[in-house]
Amino acid sequence: MARASRSRPDLSPTAYALLGLLSFGRELSGYELKRWADGSIRFFYAAPAMSQVYRELDRLRDAGLVTARDVPGGATRVTRVHRITDEGTAALRAWLDDQPAGQPVLKHGVALRVFLGHLADRERLRATVAEHRRRCEELLLELEGVEADLGDDPTWHHARLVAEWGRTYYAAEVEAARRLEARLAGAGDGRRAVGERGPEQ
């Protein structure tokens, strides 16, 4: 029934996230957007694959929310740079106003593994948690680096707020992992299946 005919085009959250990056006013290529997403959005909203970035940019262009311009030469054959339009800014605002944020979506493979810990070797499980903790510690360091780079510029006021939230978030994840590791460090009796009680019945 031809949805989104006039008011607001029907785009994925990721499209709006990319439009959001463009809302800071810079003219960017798909490649640059991906790199920026990897250094910002990644910390709180899974960064899209390269191929998705290009697809979403196509859609944003089709909807008139960004304009594209081919810049020859540069570093390679041709670079297509994108700039948000006034309609783009308006559409993004409308989306932010109308769409409720909804619950965060979390898919925590490590937590799932702990939950199913009765099927795993305890030491192995502890190692999985430890690896997760180390990754979180790295992310925390990266995030602090990003935060430092933001400096005092009022442009990045909200980015700094999110970075602060992220620090709390990843620090909590590290803390929780540490506690889990301690709980799993005791002399493990190895794997034990709940479904298999006794040798035959």
Add this chain to the structure above:
Amino acid sequence: MARASRSRPDLSPTAYALLGLLSFGRELSGYELKRWADGSIRFFYAAPAMSQVYRELDRLRDAGLVTARDVPGGATRVTRVHRITDEGTAALRAWLDDQPAGQPVLKHGVALRVFLGHLADRERLRATVAEHRRRCEELLLELEGVEADLGDDPTWHHARLVAEWGRTYYAAEVEAARRLEARLAGAGDGRRAVGERGPEQ
């Protein structure tokens, strides 16, 4: 090239998560699995839609990892209950052993909105964060309820560990939200577009 021909069938993480619930040894219907997922997996791994539960159960059955049995009468027309097979337990163990857990996937719509705060009314943004905090507080209470229900039974040892992790997680989220709210409570200058500097140029 006919993958997963012998060794391990090629199933989605959600299928393994459901198989994981069945690994506790109970015989469950799709409906019961969904309800249980909503009360356990949901806290750390997005609970699947009803329709997906049935689809994954079909696949698990096709792969011989669960057996199904129709129980007539019960509460309604007919209830198809599922039980994990020995191959199912083996496949789940193999999956847990072979597949690395990978980074958690997070899609935090609230954080995205804060990041794009320059496009939103400050008071509205604060309300969004406050609503998120309240939801987290609710989830925290629910989680504590679940934890209490688990009791001392060694069957739920790992479930208790995950619940503990979850408490840290949601408590941190509440704490971070509270701080954000405080930062956003100051006399707001309302929305201001970075892309629009000046009336015309």
Add this chain to the structure above:
DNA sequence: GCCAGCATGTAAGGAGTTACATGATTAT
């Protein structure tokens, strides 16, 4: 000479969702 980084895309498919369709039982 070769590899890493810059740069843009297409093709195929998996994972998951919402909306729809159906119907019995139980509690208010």
Add this chain to the structure above:
DNA sequence: ATAATCATGTAACTCCTTACATGCTGGC
């Protein structure tokens, strides 16, 4: 009576990923 809960499924669609295809430029 009628709403909520129990119960199973199909259809259509979106989102997003991996793998593939291509080619330039600059540093080692």
